[in-house]
Amino acid sequence: MxxxxxxxxxxxxxxxxxxxSQSGDTGQFSKAQSLTELAGTYKNLAEKTKPQDKExxxxxxxxxxxxxxxxxxxxxxxxxxxxxxxxxxxxxxxSGSQLxxxxxxxxxxxxxxxxxxxxxxxxxVAGFQAGEPMVGVASEKIVIGLDSQGNGKVRQNMSxxxxxxxxxxxxxxxxxxxxxxxIP
Numbered sequence: 001m002x003x004x005x006x007x008x009x010x011x012x013x014x015x016x017x018x019x020x021s022q023s024g025d026t027g028q029f030s031k032a033q034s035l036t037e038l039a040g041t042y043k044n045l046a047e048k049t050k051p052q053d054k055e056x057x058x059x060x061x062x063x064x065x066x067x068x069x070x071x072x073x074x075x076x077x078x079x080x081x082x083x084x085x086x087x088x089x090x091x092x093x094x095s096g097s098q099l100x101x102x103x104x105x106x107x108x109x110x111x112x113x114x115x116x117x118x119x120x121x122x123x124x125v126a127g128f129q130a131g132e133p134m135v136g137v138a139s140e141k142i143v144i145g146l147d148s149q150g151n152g153k154v155r156q157n158m159s160x161x162x163x164x165x166x167x168x169x170x171x172x173x174x175x176x177x178x179x180x181x182x183i184p
Contacts, residue, residue, distance in 0.1 A: 027147065027148065027177075028148070029114070029115065029116050029143070029145040029146065029147065029153055029155075030115070030145070030146045030147060030148050030150070031114060031115035032115035032116070032145060032146055033115065034084065035081045035084060035087060035112065035117075036081045037115075037146065038079055038081065038087070038117070038144075038145070038146065038152075039079055039080055039081045040078075040079060040182050040183070041076050041077070041078045041079070041182070041183045042058060042076065042077045042078075042079065042151075042152045042180040042181065042182050042183065043058075043075070043076060043077075043180055043181045043183065044057050044058050044059050044071065044074040044075060044076055044077050044091070044180070045057060045180075046058070046154075046178040046179060046180055047178075047179045047180070047181060049179075055072075056176070056178050057071035057072070057074065058077045058152065058154070058178075058180050059071045059074045059077060059091050059100070061142060061144075061154055061156065061178075062077070062089060062102070063100065063102070066100070069091070069099055069100055073093060073099065074091040074092065074093065074099055074100075075092060075093055075094040076091075076092045076183060077089060077090070077091055077092075077180070078090040078092060082103070084106075085105060085106040085107070086103055086104070086105050086106070087103070087104045087110075087117075088101065088102070088103050088104075089101065089102055089103075089104065108120075110144075115145060116143050116144060116145030117143070117144040117145065118141070118142070118143050118144075119141075119142040119143070119144065121139055121140065121141045122139065122140045123137060123138070123139040123140075124137075124138050124139075125137060125138075126138040126160050126162060127162060133164050133165055134160060134162045134163065134164045134165075134170055134172075135162050135163055135166065136160055136161050136162015136163060136170075137160065137161055137162060138158070138159070138160040139158070139159055139160075140156065140157065140158045141156075141157045141158075142154065142155070142156050142157075143155045146182075147179060150182055151179055151180060151181050151182045152179065152180035152181075152182060153177070153178070153179055153180075154176075154177070154178040154180065155175065155176070155177050155178075156175070156176045156177075156178070157173070157174070157175050158173070158174045158176075159171065159172065159173040159174070160172045160173075
């Protein structure tokens with residue numbers, strides 16, 4: 001191998017990139033013994049841990065593809081457990097009217113692990129839209145449960161691994177922790 005090739009490969013390997021970000025309360029989930037502990041009514045808007053945090057809505061996490069309703073129009077999310085395999089979720093306005101409802105089924109939409117609902121992961125290929133500098137795989141994992149005070153807690157992990165500008169190996173990861181107040 002020529003010395004110039006060795007130098008070039010050394011530079012490429014040194015330019016590898018990794019970025020990790022965490023936000024919100026990274027505390028532990030409480031361990032729910034059954035789905036029935038998750039039943040209740042929660043505020044749709046997450047509490048902010050810092051004033052500069054952007055607004056996050058539980059409805060946008062539950063229905064990420066639904067553009068028919070504005071998450072800001074939803075005041076509360078009512079969670080009912082129909083049986084040990086089915087959870088019904090209803091989005092309500094401040095006047096109490098139902099804006100959206102859906103049932104989530106164990107095995108199809110979520111798994112119950114360690115007392116939390118783990119939404120089945122979503123993976124996709126990244127880099128095939130104009131302006132995206134990285135080609136690779138992106139994935140998202142969402143865990144929903146209760147915090148130590150009995151409020152709703154969501155941990156959202158998003159990561160992407162691939163090649164930036166088709167040259168630099170890169171891994172980017174972000175963890176967001178959100179708290180949704182349970183209304184008595």
